[in-house]
Amino acid sequence: MIKIYYREDGTAVIKGDDRLKEKLPEGFNVTQVDISDVRVDAQNLAIAADKASYAGVNYVKRYFAIKAAFERQLELIAEQAEQLKVSHSPAITSQSLKPVDA
Numbered sequence: 496m497i498k499i500y501y502r503e504d505g506t507a508v509i510k511g512d513d514r515l516k517e518k519l520p521e522g523f524n525v526t527q528v529d530i531s532d533v534r535v536d537a538q539n540l541a542i543a544a545d546k547a548s549y550a551g552v553n554y555v556k557r558y559f560a561i562k563a564a565f566e567r568q569l570e571l572i573a574e575q576a577e578q579l580k581v582s583h584s585p586a587i588t589s590q591s592l593k594p595v596d597a
Contacts, residue, residue, distance in 0.1 A: 496511055496544070496545075496548075497509055497510065497511040497512050497540070497541060497544040498510050498511050499537055499540070499541075504573070505569070505572065505573050505576065506569060506573060507565075507566070507569050509540075509562060509565075509566075511544075512544060512558070512562070514548075515544065515547050515548065515555050515558060515559070516559075518547075518552060518555045519552075519555060519556070519559065520552065523556065523559070525556075525559055525560045525563040526560075527556075528556050528557055528559075528560035530557065530560045530561055530564060533561060535561060535564045535565050535568055536565070537565070539561060540558075540561050540562060540565050543557055543558040543561045543562075544558050546558070
């Protein structure tokens, strides 16, 4: 059973998939697995881990592909949270206007 822990900075730590990692074939690449039919979230990650614990190698590969996509998704969310947010365009003030030579 996997456990997902969230740190204060928003990053996630996934533990409990060491036994699944042992089932992976040599030279496994997560980009070779098509996961376009699944929504990447914590619930589907847990479901994939559960299936991988009793099913064949294809489910183990699918779990690690979903895990990689989930971790990448969390990285993108953290990057977006660090960006400066502007809720509206800056106001034009008399100090921001430059005199025009006529």
